[in-house]
Amino acid sequence: MINRNRERHQPINSGYSNTNNTSNNINLSIDRIEIAKETMNFLMPFPRIHAILVKPNEKIPLEPDWQHKNNYPVTSTYVLNHLISGGNWGLIHPAGxxxxxxxxxxxxxxxxxxxxxxxxxxxxxxGHYCDIFIIKDEPVGNIPLIDGAYIRGKGGQNLGPGSIHPNGNIYGSTYFNLVPPLKIKKSELLEKFAPVINGKEKLGKNGSKAEYKKPINPESLEMKDLVDLSNFKQNGQKFQGPHPIHGSSTGSNFLVDLDLNSWHCFRHGTGGGPLQWIAVSTGVIGCEESIPGKIQGELFWKVIAAAHNNFGLSYEKLVEALGGE
Structure with missing residues (x-):
């Protein structure tokens, strides 16, 4: 077992030595799994950080489309079993x-x-480390630094603690600073790293299927600002017309209720409020997936990212308005 002192706020030397353990593969395996387990449990309160499968003793992701689809909560037993079977794992940041x-x-x-x-x-x-930060206001992509290093945000990954480097060294085995990831603004990050940035940021965007023609107040998101109702049939505060995303054979399969600030799709029997509509209209989820309780955890942050990337909404104000962390 590796000793950890959660009360300390200084870098912790685990007392683990690769040199002393290379002759005992069983202890080596157990120790690295303990490091990974401790990381998974510690990062559980930070759902915007996800995990992926990585090939054994390599830095290459094992599954395709890991940036968007094949990534998992950090506490995933699927990821843990992959580690136990000899694989590596990575930490990624789907929403940036x-x-x-x-x-x-x-x-x-x-x-x-x-x-x-x-x-x-x-x-x-x-002398090489990985540092994790939480971003408070707007997404960060991948930013090249000097000497081939990167700030790895949306679309990037770092091997997680307990992984094995191609040279045989174990991540998190000699230095493991077990404190909560620091929350900072993107502007703070860019200011402090300006002397070592060596290229342009790359930040992918979700494809948008909706067109927002009006400025949106993130403190009071309303369906009338998110959907063009000009050609819909009106009955009081209810507007009915074709679904803006997948269309309609009848021309009336989509309802917006301004009193309730909600929408409903009659084809799929789904609906919700502004957050769910942003998720559907930007392709984060399908219309058929918009059920109560769907937008939570990491998916919440993906929707917030889509709202910012596609419509220029403020991350910080959106998170405050929608009850995020």
């Missing part, structure tokens, strides 16, 4: 509302430390 930083040299290290104390661990080479 958290990042992992390749902390590979003293200049990057200085930028990291200037932001404050955050969750971090050693990677595969001496």
């Amino acid at each position: 509302m958290s990042v992992g930083i390749d902390d590979d040299n003293s200049h990057i290290r200085k930028a990291v430390l200037s932001l404050g104390n955050t969750f971090s661990y050693n990677t595969g080479k001496p």
